[in-house]
Amino acid sequence: MTVQPSADSAAELMWFKSSYSTGEGPECVEVASAPGTVRVRDSKDKAGAQLAFADGSWAAFVPFAASR
Numbered sequence: 079m080t081v082q083p084s085a086d087s088a089a090e091l092m093w094f095k096s097s098y099s100t101g102e103g104p105e106c107v108e109v110a111s112a113p114g115t116v117r118v119r120d121s122k123d124k125a126g127a128q129l130a131f132a133d134g135s136w137a138a139f140v141p142f143a144a145s146r
Contacts, residue, residue, distance in 0.1 A: 095121050 091110035106121040116136040119128045131139065 091117065093119070093121075 091112060093108040093110045095106065095108045108119050108121045108124075110117045110119075112130075114133060115130045116133060117128045117130050120126055
């Protein structure tokens, strides 16, 4: 997997989209690290809602999701 950064000047966050996100399906997400949180958004609706996870919660979620 590779990531492609996307600067978002409005939020001043560096967003990363997985190379697994092709842009052809509804499953495209981007992730950005902010102080104390990890943010997740729909790459097709950059102005839409974002989820914010505490660093520890995100660190626990990633291996769980990867094992599914």
